[in-house]
Amino acid sequence: MMPNPPELASGASAEAARDVAREAAFDARIAAGESIEPKDWMPERYRKQLIRMMSQHAHSEVVGMLPEGNWITRAPSLRRKMSLIAKVQDEGGHGLYIYCGTETLGVDRHDLVEQLLNGTAKYSSIFNYPTLSWADMGVIGWLVDGAAIVNQTILAKTSYGPYARAMIRICKEENFHKRQGYEIVATLAKGTPAQRAMVQDSVNRFWWPSLMMFGPSDTNSPNSGELRRWKVKRKTNDELRQRFVNLTIPQVQAVGLTVPDPDLAYNATTEDWEFGAIDWAEFNEVVRGNGPCNRERIAARRAAHDNGQWVRAAATAHAEKQAQNKTEAA
Ligand code: BYC
Numbered sequence: 001m002m003p004n005p006p007e008l009a010s011g012a013s014a015e016a017a018r019d020v021a022r023e024a025a026f027d028a029r030i031a032a033g034e035s036i037e038p039k040d041w042m043p044e045r046y047r048k049q050l051i052r053m054m055s056q057h058a059h060s061e062v063v064g065m066l067p068e069g070n071w072i073t074r075a076p077s078l079r080r081k082m083s084l085i086a087k088v089q090d091e092g093g094h095g096l097y098i099y100c101g102t103e104t105l106g107v108d109r110h111d112l113v114e115q116l117l118n119g120t121a122k123y124s125s126i127f128n129y130p131t132l133s134w135a136d137m138g139v140i141g142w143l144v145d146g147a148a149i150v151n152q153t154i155l156a157k158t159s160y161g162p163y164a165r166a167m168i169r170i171c172k173e174e175n176f177h178k179r180q181g182y183e184i185v186a187t188l189a190k191g192t193p194a195q196r197a198m199v200q201d202s203v204n205r206f207w208w209p210s211l212m213m214f215g216p217s218d219t220n221s222p223n224s225g226e227l228r229r230w231k232v233k234r235k236t237n238d239e240l241r242q243r244f245v246n247l248t249i250p251q252v253q254a255v256g257l258t259v260p261d262p263d264l265a266y267n268a269t270t271e272d273w274e275f276g277a278i279d280w281a282e283f284n285e286v287v288r289g290n291g292p293c294n295r296e297r298i299a300a301r302r303a304a305h306d307n308g309q310w311v312r313a314a315a316t317a318h319a320e321k322q323a324q325n326k327t328e329a330a
Pocket of ligand 1: 052053056057058060061064065091122123124125126144145147148151212213214215216220221222223224227237287
């Protein structure tokens with residue numbers, strides 16, 4: 001190999017020295033609790049990690065519309081139908097805010113959507129479970145949105161400004177989702193024996209997958225170290241999972257239901273509800289694409305994308321026409 005010409009070598013080392021200084025300044029800003037904004041210098045790895053995490057989050061919101069969207073036509077009353085439609089629509093909106101936030105990092109939304117459709121991007125494992133009964137609408141609102149709130153309330157303090165700001169609005173809407181879910185659960189829990197059995201069955205199916213939403217245990221979470229150092233994540237997966245369990249068990253008890261965990265026990269010293277072992281083999285299978293509904297969900301998103309092609313074409317043509325009219329008028 002030819003040695004570098006001296007002027008190039010010194011140029012490269014000057015650049016490397018500048019990067020070290022920039023990185024030190026960046027770390028100092030993070031340590032001081034400052035918010036990082038799109039035009040600020042940031043390490044390439046910070047940008048990549050955020051794109052990964054934010055795009056997976058946006059995909060989760062959009063795929064998350066499917067299990068509930070499935071029940072809109074079967075809601076038992078007009079009031080229930082209206083709130084379910086509003087909730088599913090909110091989730092589409094959340095996807096939109098987070099895709100917009102991700103684009104501030106210099107990526108194109110179309111590329112991100114393509115990654116979802118071709119199976120190279122992940123989305124939350126929870127949406128790969130089927131919704132078998134109306135009670136699932138209550139339990140998803142309560143447990144799944146409840147878990148999302150625990151995770152996202154902390155993310156509202158994340159170091160990247162656009163993501164943190166998106167989380168503030170999303171959490172407000174998620175609170176409505178959780179309340180409507182818990183109301184459905186409470187109503188069914190004090191209903192007929194068949195309604196009670198239906199809601200208990202739903203809790204039995206969604207309890208463990210809800211705990212898996214927080215990600216692998218801390219000892220097996222490759223991204224956590226870096227994300228915590230940059231204050232993207234402010235609590236670990238296990239800390240947030242424990243907080244969710246502690247908040248939720250009293251709610252389970254209040255409606256007279258149970259969770260399917262024989263090892264659940266209150267520890268008066270730590271004030272934690274200790275829970276049994278999570279089935280990580282199941283989690284890994286679902287994340288790898290082999291959950292009960294992974295293929296169905298991706299097929300539904302691909303069909304929606306194909307069916308929306310004419311809308312995107314029309315919107316693009318309209319924008320071009322507007323731009324042309326503007327140029328002609330100027
Ligand atoms: N499902 O190193 P780790 C919602 C992946 S939407 C699938 O701990 P990290 C809602 C992880 O991506 C809920 N994959 O990762 C919507 C990583 O893979 P890669 C979505 C998972 O990033 C509609 C690998 O496992 N919320 O709430 O440090 C209706 C190792 O994990 C999962 C968000 O996305 C999972 N559950 O921590 C209702 C919140 N867990 O990328 C509700 C933002 C982990 O290295 N995201 N993986 O190949 C986060 O807070 C974090 O990304 C996570 C994972 C806690 C999820």
